[in-house]
Amino acid sequence: SLGSGLKGQDVPTSHYEDLQERTAWFREARFGMFIHWGLYSIPARGEWVRAQERMNIEDYQVYFDEFNPVNYNPHVWAKLAKAAGMKYAVLTAKHHDGFCMWDTKTTDYKSTRTPANQDLVRTFLEAFRDEGLKVGLYYSLVDWYHPDYPAYGDRQHPMRDNEDWKGKVHKWDNYVGYMHEQVNELVTNYGEIDIMWFDFSYWSYRGEKWRASELVQMVREKQPHILIDNRLGGDMEKNDPDVYAGDFDGPEQGIPREPIRNESGYLLPWEACMTLNDSWGYKAKDYNYKTAQDVIRYLTNAVSKGGNLLVNVGPNAYGEIPKRSQEILHSVGDWMSVNGEAIYGAGISEFDKPEWGRFTQKGDTLYAFLFQKHFGHIGLKGLKDKVIKARLVKDGSEVIVTPFWNDETSDFDEPDDIFLAFGKPVPLTYPL
Ligand code: JFZ
Known part of the structure; x- marks a missing residue:
């Protein structure tokens, strides 16, 4: 914001x-x-x-x-x-x-x-x-x-x-x-x-x-x-x-x-x-x-x-x-x-633009937009330990988030579906 x-x-x-x-x-x-x-x-x-x-x-x-x-x-x-x-x-x-x-x-x-x-x-x-x-x-x-x-x-x-x-x-x-x-x-x-x-x-x-x-x-x-x-x-x-x-x-x-x-x-x-x-x-x-x-x-x-x-x-x-x-x-x-x-009232995320789409953010909620039909898991670099849970916006259904290698990974549905993650409060230390 x-x-x-x-x-x-x-x-x-x-x-x-x-x-x-x-x-x-x-x-x-x-x-x-x-x-x-x-x-x-x-x-x-x-x-x-x-x-x-x-x-x-x-x-x-x-x-x-x-x-x-x-x-x-x-x-x-x-x-x-x-x-x-x-x-x-x-x-x-x-x-x-x-x-x-x-x-x-x-x-x-x-x-x-x-x-x-x-x-x-x-x-x-x-x-x-x-x-x-x-x-x-x-x-x-x-x-x-x-x-x-x-x-x-x-x-x-x-x-x-x-x-x-x-x-x-x-x-x-x-x-x-x-x-x-x-x-x-x-x-x-x-x-x-x-x-x-x-x-x-x-x-x-x-x-x-x-x-x-x-x-x-x-x-x-x-x-x-x-x-x-x-x-x-x-x-x-x-x-x-x-x-x-x-x-x-x-x-x-x-x-x-x-x-x-x-x-x-x-x-x-x-x-x-x-x-x-x-x-x-x-x-x-x-x-x-x-x-x-x-x-x-x-x-x-x-x-x-x-x-x-x-x-x-x-x-x-x-x-x-x-x-x-x-x-x-x-x-x-x-x-x-x-x-x-x-979209409304959302803005820049503190997390870097992912390879597979975009993030927006509203307070502690991160919205992830998938731009392509995905193959396997989606990498959530930098989000390890920060995601409490993830849900598809369109129907509230659970999105599985699994620790995998150094990143968290998650599973989406269709392109342009959005999931939201209720993050732990993250101190916003850099310019937003
Ligand atoms: C202008 C108009 O000439 C055009 O008809 C339309 O109304 C558009 C929204 O605005 O076009 C511009 C004006 C400025 C730039 C480019 C197109 N510009 O600053 O590069």
Whole structure:
């Protein structure tokens, strides 16, 4: 647990203690739903479609004129998230295309001016809170719609090579003011928001270029309990991080090999985000889905290193989460309903990562996740004399633990079954 994050003689900073307290629910929750949804669900070629296909604003306008998600029911989404065992969800309030999913006063480029005629952020928030889930909003710092967002600062900007755009004077301050005003609306008019998920900083477009300290101060003033991600461009690992460094790290491209620590060795909260196929926004022809077992193992792997997993869905033009995603999440949920105690509120084990799977730990209880059909016994190196008894989580059945050579060995059932060992109290002497 983060609670015993001491290393050597160091004493945690007050910043670190605040962080620990603020992120307690988040570290307990472990599993969330990411939702990438917007106009790009109509072309259905991913959320980068406008940039990738160099569409100008008029080309993209057809999707705005048509956006009418007749089957959108956020209660259905929230029930799916719950069934999967997820405890929170993050919706794209605005993605890079600049389209606003709420009734903003800052622009007419918003959902209430489309046939959808709905404040989709509000209905999302209400439905997910109703189902007892924590709620977050993704907000893109990048904006391909706003005339003052510079095409030339952005290699992928759809208008970058457009003659009309060349030589145009971009009033950067205008864009930053607009962006601050939009964020202000989101944290002022929608009740309690649990997470602000800014995306993303690049090159020199980071930190104070976004007036990030001021932005974060404003957000925290309106929402003292909010968690902020780390994509404003600060460095979380510093002992005295920038105001805008964020509350949780977001490792890219998978689960890190080791827990994430700051420069004093204290554990940092983190969240890996992951697609179910190879796309964030709905892509009709992307069939490369992970299996439920893949998802379970990513999650297990993340928790074993003190992290969370945010699994993405990309609802389609009708507002439906793809069938295949639903099926995967339901299977994950079946597993979670049996084994969730090894995930929620669990974290890094004091024992080394075993060759055959992962450990998580909650107090004196060690959870062991077997990743492969095993051959003979499973070695429990370093656990000799520490295991009092071992039981399968799914049915409470006994797992035999026998002293053998220098290690204890034990007998599991199927892959992804978990056994738990009620250990003797073991002094936690090293940094957890
Ligand atoms: C961004 C978006 O561009 C993408 O569309 C999606 O929303 C994803 C969740 O976030 O993609 C990124 C942003 C930052 C990094 C990588 C992908 N990064 O920091 O390496």
